[in-house]
Amino acid sequence: MTRLRPVLALTGAELRRFLRDRSNIFFVFIFPLLLVVVIGAQFGSGSSSGRVSIAGEDGPLRRAVVAALQSDRTSVASGDWGDIVEEVSRGRTTVGLQIPDGANAAFAAGQPVELEMLPSSQSAAMAVQQAVRAAIEQVQLDGAQISALVSRGVPPEAAAESITAARSHVTAPTVRVEDVDRLAQEFSGLGQFDLGASSMVLLFTFLSSLTGATTLIQARRQGVIARALAAPVSTSQVLLGQAAGRFTIALFQAVYIVVATGILFGVDWGSPWLTGLVLISFSAVSAGAAMVLGAVLDNEGAASGIGVGVGLVLAGLGGGMVPLELFTDTLRSVSKVTPHSWAYEAFAEIQRHDASFVDILPQLGALTGMAVVALVVGAWALRRSVARAM
Template structure:
């Protein structure tokens, strides 16, 4: 049984295309989704000038705002080139007469260069807010003009002007705690998507085993049919577990992804791998060609993942679609990970989800074993 399972795992990685889709592609998708949906990534802002005292004060305020990563560039031409080539999200050009214009109460223009993209437009709004705050004393001095510029700026910075106080409060419970990052959410959904998808597409190796006559030779050897079935089932589960562990370890090391209670997360991964292995065994035993297995595997793997909430957050689904989603094992596994991550649950809190996944696995393995036994003895 162990030998049969090991051969299935070796055959998975002997196909070089699987090395990309099993090892690299899931990690790349986690990185893309994590960066796209609020990972704390700060856009790069190129700044020219800023060597005089007042200009340096503006640049320092931009750096400490926490909304951008300030990068010093040599001149306006270098700043424009950086924006055009995508090295910079935007650029701010501070003229050389910035300090002199403010001290003489004359208008000064800061040039902002960006592409018409949402991030750049939001960055422009942030720069305007910081600039207004930094130049407020100078504008107040220009309004008064009673004394030296430096003295008026100092006095304006010390004056406390009464205004309107806005207080913010929140009610209810947040669906996603702030401690959970977008990488955590992306890694969870991609783990379920690729574990199930790799299991189904890997069912082609079981068909190849039958087509090449390997199954008949194993059946003719002094090995019971039960051992062959257990070996093929273990092989399918090993493929699913390998894919899941690659995503868990890789995302944890590269992006600091947390999976909650280790015992609970391990039980969820094992249960879902059993589901994927059972589905792969059924597909591999029911279909006749590898092409059919790959086509059906892609259709079922992507379709059930979309319905089950791994491509779009299940929180956005309507009540009816949530009920439909829970006809798939993906939705139950997502509920289990949500319990572990959002509410700091333990394995005891996810027993209902584990029970449903175990039922899925038992049904799929039962049908797959029955169908494979029939195929072997036909």
């Protein structure tokens, strides 16, 4: 325990130094969660099926269309037609629908009604248009059924109640859809924020580690490491303390994103202990890369810029920005050089396929090998830089 005390002291000092940087408050705690929300809102499988904005005369027709759309999980908003046209042009609304004056009276009288529909250029516009048409047809059918009963002498209110009661005794037809597309099968069952959360863990854990390498450069330049070596502390303990500090920073970022997304967005991370093993191994790789960067460079600004650049490139190549399933076979093979790719595959197995330890053993083995190489090279480079300074 006595030998570990200096290591723990150095580890705690590095973590405090990292958290003391006020810019990290946004980039470590807030920005990752914002990106999870953005990705989930755009691409999450649990997101709504579109947004329809309705303008025009209020009345039974409009209320019936809104109710039919909402029952189909379509988000419905209202506003002036001029504002809706602008929202559609900017992509904020999928489809705009205008109900002209007099439409409600014509609908009640069983006369034809012309509605104006304005689709956007979004990829979901065609599906939302079809949902709007289906909702209007449903409202039209309901009106026709009520009119038929009214023509037979049934009061309108009693006709509506009779149709509602009749539907409760009829089993609606069901449609079973089986995905034959490989991508559809791969992403089936994912929650709205699951994919974005796992990608952000990889992106920000590595980025936070590399940008945190600036504290190692400061420690070298300000003589903190040299003073530590002057104390009754061995070189191995100092190097281990620095490595543990980088590892703690990386693991802190990873665990924070996992816990926060699980609590705030209900992200299903699968087996906690398997997810923990992936986080530990990936954090170890990140720590080794940060040590290499902090030992080789002598300028904090250059280290921060290179760290961000390298982190973004590796994340993009390894599935931290675009799912690996969308890569070509050649690019998928190239991505194997990044730790992000192996961690992405491990998370995919755990989250989507309830993988066991044996199932993710290849990914854990690759990450562990990368971590050992990165930490050994980082310790060697740091030892050389300290020796040159002395």
